[in-house]
Amino acid sequence: MFYIRVTVRDALNQAMDEELERDERVFLLGEEVAQYDGAYKVSRGLWKKYGDKRIIDTPITEMGFAGIAVGAAMAGLRPICEFMTFNFSMQAIDQVINSAAKTYYMSAGRQSVPIVFRGPNGASAGVAAQHSQCFAAWYGHCPGLKVVSPWSAEDARGLLKSAIRDDNPVVFLENELMYGVPFEMSEESQSKDFLIPIGKAKIERQGNHITVVSHSRMVSLCLDAAAVLAKEGIECEVINMRTIRPLDAEAIETSVMKTNHLITVEGGWPQFGVGGEILARIMEGPAFNYLDAPAVRVTGVDIPMPYAKILEDNSVPQIKDIIFSVKKTLNA
Amino acid sequence: DRKCDVHKLEEGPPLQAVLTREEGLQYYRTMQTMRRMELKSDQLYKQKIIRGFCHLYDGQEACAVGIEAGINLTDHLITAYRAHGYTLTRGGTVREIMAELTGRRGGIAKGKGGSMHMYTKHFYGGNGIVGAQVPLGAGVALACKYLGKNELCVCLYGDGAANQGQIFETYNMASLWKLPCIFICENNKYGMGTSVERAAASTDYFKRGDFIPGLRVDGMDVLCVREATKFAAEHCRSGKGPILMELQTYRYHGHSMSDPGISYRTREEIQEVRSKSDPISMLKDRMLSNNMASVEELKEIDVEVRKEIEDAAQFATTDPEPPLDDLCNHIFYNDPPMEVRGTNPWTKLKSVS
Numbered sequence: 253m254f255y256i257r258v259t260v261r262d263a264l265n266q267a268m269d270e271e272l273e274r275d276e277r278v279f280l281l282g283e284e285v286a287q288y289d290g291a292y293k294v295s296r297g298l299w300k301k302y303g304d305k306r307i308i309d310t311p312i313t314e315m316g317f318a319g320i321a322v323g324a325a326m327a328g329l330r331p332i333c334e335f336m337t338f339n340f341s342m343q344a345i346d347q348v349i350n351s352a353a354k355t356y357y358m359s360a361g362r363q364s365v366p367i368v369f370r371g372p373n374g375a376s377a378g379v380a381a382q383h384s385q386c387f388a389a390w391y392g393h394c395p396g397l398k399v400v401s402p403w404s405a406e407d408a409r410g411l412l413k414s415a416i417r418d419d420n421p422v423v424f425l426e427n428e429l430m431y432g433v434p435f436e437m438s439e440e441s442q443s444k445d446f447l448i449p450i451g452k453a454k455i456e457r458q459g460n461h462i463t464v465v466s467h468s469r470m471v472s473l474c475l476d477a478a479a480v481l482a483k484e485g486i487e488c489e490v491i492n493m494r495t496i497r498p499l500d501a502e503a504i505e506t507s508v509m510k511t512n513h514l515i516t517v518e519g520g521w522p523q524f525g526v527g528g529e530i531l532a533r534i535m536e537g538p539a540f541n542y543l544d545a546p547a548v549r550v551t552g553v554d555i556p557m558p559y560a561k562i563l564e565d566n567s568v569p570q571i572k573d574i575i576f577s578v579k580k581t582l583n584a
Numbered sequence: 585d586r587k588c589d590v591h592k593l594e595e596g597p598p599l600q601a602v603l604t605r606e607e608g609l610q611y612y613r614t615m616q617t618m619r620r621m622e623l624k625s626d627q628l629y630k631q632k633i634i635r636g637f638c639h640l641y642d643g644q645e646a647c648a649v650g651i652e653a654g655i656n657l658t659d660h661l662i663t664a665y666r667a668h669g670y671t672l673t674r675g676g677t678v679r680e681i682m683a684e685l686t687g688r689r690g691g692i693a694k695g696k697g698g699s700m701h702m703y704t705k706h707f708y709g710g711n712g713i714v715g716a717q718v719p720l721g722a723g724v725a726l727a728c729k730y731l732g733k734n735e736l737c738v739c740l741y742g743d744g745a746a747n748q749g750q751i752f753e754t755y756n757m758a759s760l761w762k763l764p765c766i767f768i769c770e771n772n773k774y775g776m777g778t779s780v781e782r783a784a785a786s787t788d789y790f791k792r793g794d795f796i797p798g799l800r801v802d803g804m805d806v807l808c809v810r811e812a813t814k815f816a817a818e819h820c821r822s823g824k825g826p827i828l829m830e831l832q833t834y835r836y837h838g839h840s841m842s843d844p845g846i847s848y849r850t851r852e853e854i855q856e857v858r859s860k861s862d863p864i865s866m867l868k869d870r871m872l873s874n875n876m877a878s879v880e881e882l883k884e885i886d887v888e889v890r891k892e893i894e895d896a897a898q899f900a901t902t903d904p905e906p907p908l909d910d911l912c913n914h915i916f917y918n919d920p921p922m923e924v925r926g927t928n929p930w931t932k933l934k935s936v937s
Contacts, residue, residue: 279730305730311760316719316753323723326708327660327737329730350713351720357914358701360694361937363708364917395924396915419918498922536929 254439261431263405264294267412268332270444272302275330278416281308281321282334282371291336292372292431318344318369322351325367325421332416335371338387338425345390352421353396368415370424373401374468374519375557375568377429384557386520388467391423392496392529398450399496401425403471405435407494410448418450425496427469453500455507459487462513462578465504465530467493470517470569477574488578496526504530505539514539514547515577519568522551550577588812591791591798591828597815601807605876608867611653611806612877613885615645615864618669620893621678622837625668625685629841633901634685637712638699641669643836646863647770648673650809651738655817660728662708662721663740665700666770666835670740674707678892682900690903694910715741715748718767722758725765725826736764736820738813744775746789755793755826762825766816767793769830770803776839777848790830803831804861834861909934 258266272278284291286299286309299307310317314335321333335341341348352365374386391399400415400422402408408426415422440446456471457478466474471492478488489507493500508514514534516527527549534540534547553567588596622642628634641648648669651661663670671681676692684691685699692702702710708724711717721739728735741751746769758765769789773780780787790798797819801812812829819827834857838845845854871877912924912935924933 308761311753311756313750313753313756315750316722316757319716319719319750320723320726320754320757323662323708323720323725324727324730325723326720327724327727329727346713346716347719351711351716355709356917358693358697359703359709359914360696361914361917362693362703366917398916420916 255436256442257434258405258437259432259434260402260405260408260426261292261294263409263437264412264426265296265298267409267416268295269298269301271413271416272298272306274444277328277330278332279306279308279329280332280334281310281317283310283312283336285309285334292428294426294431295334314340314343315347318347319351321367322347322365325352325365326355326363330366330416332368332370335369337383337428338371338373339383339385341369341371341387348391348397348421348423349394353394356420357396364419365421366419368422368424370412370415371426372428372431373425374427375552378559378561378564380559381556386518386552388425388496388518388520389525392526396421397497398422399425400450401467401493401496403430403468403492403494406437406441407448407492409437409441410446411450411494414447414450417447422450425468430469433472448494451495451498451500453494453503454492455489455503456492457488457490459489459511461487461511462489462515462582463491463504463507463511464488464515464517464574464578465491465493466517467496467526468519470519473569473571474517474574477571477578480571480575481578486578486582499529499533501533501537505534505537508534508539509542512542512544513581514543515550515574515581516547517550517569517574519552522549522554525549525551527551545581548577548581550574588808589790589800592795593797593799596799597811601811603807603870603876607653608871608876609885611649612864612867612871612882613889614649614673615806615867616886616889617678617892618645618648618672619864620889621672621681621896622668624893624897625682626837626841628686628897628901634699635687636698637665638685638841639666639839640837640841641666641835643857643863644770644772644803644833645669646806646809647803647831647833650806651768651813653806653810654813655736655738658706659735659817660706660708660724660737661740662711662717662724662737664714664717664742664745665710665712666742667700667702667710670707671702671704671710675704676702678896679899682896683903686900686903687905688900688903689906689910690899695906696910696914715745715750717741718745718748718751719754722754722763722765725758725763726761728764729762734821736766736817738766738768740768740770742775743769743771743773743780743789744778744783746792747784755796758826759796762823764820765826766813766820767796767826767828769828770833771830772833772835774839774848777843779848790828793826793828796826796828798828798830800830800832803833804863804866806863806867913937
């Protein structure tokens with residue numbers, strides 16, 4: 253088996269590069285994506301290779317450029333619209349929801365919108381309240397959107413390629429703290445047509461005692477917690493959601509019917525969130541009868557993100573919180 | 585022939601235009617069709633056969649018809665919610681427009697869009713959120729430039745929308761990137777119930793694009809609109825970037841069918857426009873006084889139009905509503921069939937592309 257180590261950032265960069273090469277209609281626009289090489293260097297080298305026509309620096313006007321991207325998608329192009337962070341997408345959210353997501357339905361199939369909105373989502377490090385919100389639940393709420401949340405480099409590569417090739421609006425939630433993390437990638441995953449299907453979760457670690465469902469950076473913490481718990485004889489099945497919408501409820505149900513216990517782990521706020529949706533689905537589906545204890549959610553603390561390191565660290569789930577919740581659930 | 589006010593332009597559109605008999609008859613027919621279609625919709629709305637929002641275009645016909653006469657069907661166009669007239673000029677039929685208003689399966693959006701969400705080829709609606717269509721239109725123009733087919737996008741908005749921030753963001757990008765975009769402000773003097781003087785610190789909408797050249801045009805005269813549009817199209821196609829046109833026009837109806845339209849303006853004002861500046865009357869008088877058509881000929885067109893509207897209304901009131909199994913379709917394009925949750929966990933509905 254041949255493996256290479258690739259960071260999430262490089263995986264995203266390569267995916268965009270290959271898709272730009274493959275289809276002339278694909279182009280990237282956003283703040284600093286061209287000459288700055290990307291605020292987080294995700295689009296490094298692309299402007300040099302593809303030029304002004306395909307890699308477009310925009311003024312700081314999210315509502316305007318998101319609308320322009322949607323219009324371009326309606327007229328036959330395949331834009332990748334970068335939000336420097338998804339916090340800024342709130343300025344443009346009307347274009348994402350009302351102009352992109354709903355149009356295929358309102359037009360009864362006449363007008364499709366093949367667009368990808370991508371950028372870092374959720375908490376970072378020390379960027380405080382206005383720059384740390386997780387938008388998975390907000391976008392995951394809306395019919396007409398696909399919402400993807402990759403964790404590993406392989407996820408990033410395969411899901412971004414799928415998102416770009418998808419003929420529908422896709423919200424692609426990256427994570428700034430994951431950009432620099434290297435992962436081993438198989439030879440197979442280096443193929444130019446390596447695609448990960450949107451809407452299918454992946455079992456990152458098999459286990460029999462409890463199902464732990466997560467997305468994005470929190471998957472790393474779940475795996476770390478699982479390693480600690482394994483030493484005490486508790487085997488966690490860690491599921492990486494990969495996609496927020498459509499949610500792979502079946503994968504979660506199958507796992508719960510095996511383990512009889514469930515916790516969800518996310519960085520976002522608890523109320524009306526991703527975990528809330530998963531728990532509701534489990535209640536309503538065949539797995540409910542297999543639960544030996546109530547399913548619970550591990551989430552970010554229900555506050556705006558503070559700045560001081562000690563406060564910030566205690567505003568998001570830590571490995572010890574996951575371990576604690578697993579043990580509570582198993583003892584319940 | 586009338587001179588347009590210009591902004592950041594050396595000269596405006598030509599002062600004179602040639603109207604052929606053929607063109608005149610076609611503009612007359614289309615404007616009359618538009619007028620009768622809107623009046624019929626008014627009737628159907630009052631009979632509660634049309635419901636929800638219904639924003640009628642009567643009075644503004646010269647804008648839609650004049651613009652289309654200045655561009656090609658291969659060009660692109662987007663507007664806001666007062667869109668029935670444009671749906672017609674962009675290739676929709678009266679039948680499918682009216683059936684969409686009555687929410688039937690034969691509607692142009694299969695009954696799923698309604699008054700504000702009608703689409704045809706190279707016509708991107710019909711948009712309900714004030715101002716949102718303007719960045720979209722610039723995006724269409726970006727695609728036109730990118731694909732290199734010498735097409736342009738006409739991007740319409742009203743005097744109310746003209747104060748929206750996203751429009752100024754769009755002016756900036758369209759100008760920076762020289763997008764082939766004709767921005768058109770249909771100034772009908774009122775944003776819902778708010779007159780232009782009460783909404784805008786500057787009512788010179790043709791100048792609001794600042795660095796974008798602009799023209800102010802009599803929007804009640806179909807020939808003025810056509811010539812201005814041709815001038816603007818030439819500007820865009822020659823690679824000079826965007827241009828802005830303000831069309832001074834008037835709507836006879838209130839903002840929508842729920843607005844009688846007389847609490848913020850006088851009946852006298854409406855009557856004055858009808859008697860002095862009605863676009864259809866003006867064209868008719870021009871053609872008659874130049875012996876381009878006879879009274880009988882125009883009457884015959886009126887009769888044909890009336891019949892077309894009656895037939896369409898008949899269809900729109902008898903065509904069945906969409907089937908319930910269409911409820912969840914058209915969520916995604918080019919996707920395999922999927923399940924959609926109904927109102928309760930036991931109801932699983934089917935969705936196909």
